[in-house]
Amino acid sequence: MMLNLSGRKTLQIQTPEGVVFNLTVAGLFTRFLAWTVDGAAVMAASSFITICTAFMAIISPDFANALSIILYAVISVGYGIYTEWKWRGQSWGKRLLRLRVIDASGLKLQLSQIIIRNLLRPVDLLPACYLLGGSFAFWNRRGQRLGDLAANTVVVAIPVAFTINTQSIKEAKYNSFRDYPHLESRLRQRVKPVEAALALDAILRRDEISPEARVELFKDIANYFRDLVPFEEKVDDMITDEQFVRNVVASIYRQNSARQPKSSGLELNVPTV
Secondary structure, eight states: EEEOTTSSSEEEEEEEOOOOOOOOEHHHHHHHHHHHHHHHHHHHHHHHHHEEEEEGGGGGGHHHHHHHHHHHHHHHHHHHHHHHHTTSSOHHHHHHHHHHEETTHHHHHHHHHHHHHHHHHHHHHHHTTTTTHHHHHHHHHOOOOOOHHHHHHHEEEEOOOOOETTOOHHHHHHOOOOOHHHHHHHHHHSSOOHHHHHHHHHHTTGGOOOOOHHHHHHHHHHHHHHHOOOOOTSSTOOOOOHHHHHHHHHHHHHHHHHSSOOOGGGEEEOOOO
């Protein structure tokens, strides 16, 4: 953990293959804004539930009140669990404010971690407006509230894209993906900017990794993309995992490269990692 030039906390993650990524920890104010957006979404859903249960008050007011309380508790906790799992660490508020929950060690975010951090959210809210959780996050070097500490998660900021020179990355003379525009379209739709940047960073640093670790790294990345966008066997037949990843990166950013000056090589807009 260290501070960047702007004074914000930076999380440094090193993969088993020796690749290091620097991620900016989300600020408390930005997280608070994201929470207000999520809170508004929960309140809107709760209001709808209250209207529905109001009809039951005619039969039994006590039962209607108890049901409203139970449903509100389920919605307030279930909302965070469902959205963060569905959108891989993001809720409506986090998507709007460009934040994401990740595993503190850089591993794949697990459903159990999402459940734990959301179940402890009511504790972090004590006594009001995240005073307890905010205090822990302020003094914690990773900006973790109690739920994050228990789940071993960190909330990071997804930075605004910047221009990076990728002249050193040369696409194969023949990219087999070009014959399948529907697959390239799915890649551009489903691959997150951060994921594309991680793949790009792995390609840029491939010579810094030992041969054995390099093979395993690109195997993991290629399998991830294959799971995300199923490919027909003939599409990536007879190419290595590393070339598969290079083709994926080239397919995602090809539209951007067409707009760049030829004299400066490829200039692709990718997010900072």
